[in-house]
Amino acid sequence: MNTAIPRRDEVWCVTPGASGGWSPVTALAHLAARLLEADLQEIHPTRPYGRVRKAASLAPRRRGAGPALLLIASQPGDLLRLADARVLLGGFRRVEAWIIDSFWDDLLPRFARERRTIDRLWITDAELVGDYSRRMRVPVSWAPWGTDALARWEEAAAGAELSSVRNIDVHRLGRQPAAWNDDATNEALFARHGLTYAGRFPGHPTDGLANQRAVITELSRSRVVLASSNLASPSEYTHPEREYLTARFTDSMACGAIVAGAIPRCRAALLLPAEGLVDIDVSSREAGVDEILTAARSWTPEIAGRLRRAALERLDWRWRIAEIAESLELRPATLDAEMVRLRAAMEAPGAEPDEMTS
Known part of the structure; x- marks a missing residue:
């Protein structure tokens, strides 16, 4: 009698690091592994891929009868992680990759072309589906960048503290155009108009999940x-x-915040x-400040609720992961249950229960 325990499906996430700008990808990988009921392996290459791996990648892959593998790659070059003995020697029934x-x-x-x-x-780039399809011998599909909108909605519905206080009128997140890059000047500008401003915050440089939560x-x-x-803030x-x-854009929508x-x-931005x-001229503060002031003063809990709902409908990661699960021929109970919750939330x-503004 064969008493071997069946191997679980796997998610591999390849990024330069776990935190900083890569923390949203780290959070996505953890969510995908949980929803797919798969084991997660985080991989952070410390050096460029060498000649041995590149040569091995040209070997044909055997199709096995084992579990499925989803590789979440930070960029196309990280597909070389699939030059792995378990992949090439039939360790996986099905192998798919998602390039961020x-x-x-x-x-x-x-090897990806041959x-x-x-x-x-x-x-994640719909404009390049045709280009990738022409260059590769496999089906290529669009899975745009998203957000965990369901988690944000349920936090608001539960009256969680992090969702219940709106005491920052304008918040800077990440890199900015030159005109908006100085936090001290920004703070003084908005203070003159009676608004609060928050600039850079330290986050968690070594803990991706903690950084994303911050x-x-x-x-x-x-x-x-x-x-x-990126073209306005290169x-x-x-x-x-x-x-x-x-x-920055998708998470803001899920949190009920307006982006200026x-x-x-x-x-993808059409989603x-x-x-x-609020699409503004960022060539100078003077060119866009009035529109920012109007947006901050006109924000209401009802607007936040509509943004959250739109995020549920168009941006939630579960829509993307459900398509990938179907392609991987998986039907995990965890994903099914959360899709039910997602549709119920929609x-x-x-809007936002118990929303407070100060």
Whole structure:
């Protein structure tokens, strides 16, 4: 009699680190593993992928009868993590990958173009689905950036403290255009108009989940969040030409906060509720400050409730993970149960229970 315990499905998450700018991806990986009832392995490469791994990646993959594997890759080059003995020697029945920063398509490894190691690829940039499809021999689908909207909704419905106090009128989150980058000047500007301002906060540099929780706490205290697209607030790690959606926008919607800034021009951004966006000229403070003031003063719990509901309908990670689970031929009870809760939340009346504004 074969008494071997069946192996669980697996989620591998490959990022340069667990915290800082990668904490939203870390949180996504933990959520995906929990919903798929899979084991999570976090991988943080400390050096570039070498010649041995690149050579191994060109070997054909055997199809096994074991569990399924979902690789969450920070960028296309991280697909090379699939050059692994367990993957190539038939350790997994089905292998799929989800590339977060898929806009770096020039980093797509050779094996991904020449071998069928991956059964299906998911990318966050809808504009590049055709490009990836032409370059690879596997189906490619769009799974845009999202947020844990259900968790934020249930926290608000339960009257959780982090969701019940809106005592920050304007909050800066992450990198900013040059005109809005000085917190002291921003604070003085809004103070002259009778509004509170919060600038950079330290977060948790080594704990990704704690860092993400700190971000959610700050967003849930805010009426307006300052955030702009990568082209308006560039850095050495952002794409110089392609605009894309980031967690600052989706998490703000789930927390009931309005975003003011240069809104990214991409298909994923069309999923954001228009009521939650104030697209301003960021070339100077003077050019956009009046619109920010109006947004902060006009924010209401009812607006927050509508933003939360839109996030449930369009942005919640569970919609993406459910599609991936179906493709992986999985039907985990945890995901089924939370999809029921998600649909129930979408039908629930009201906005933000017990919302306080000071």
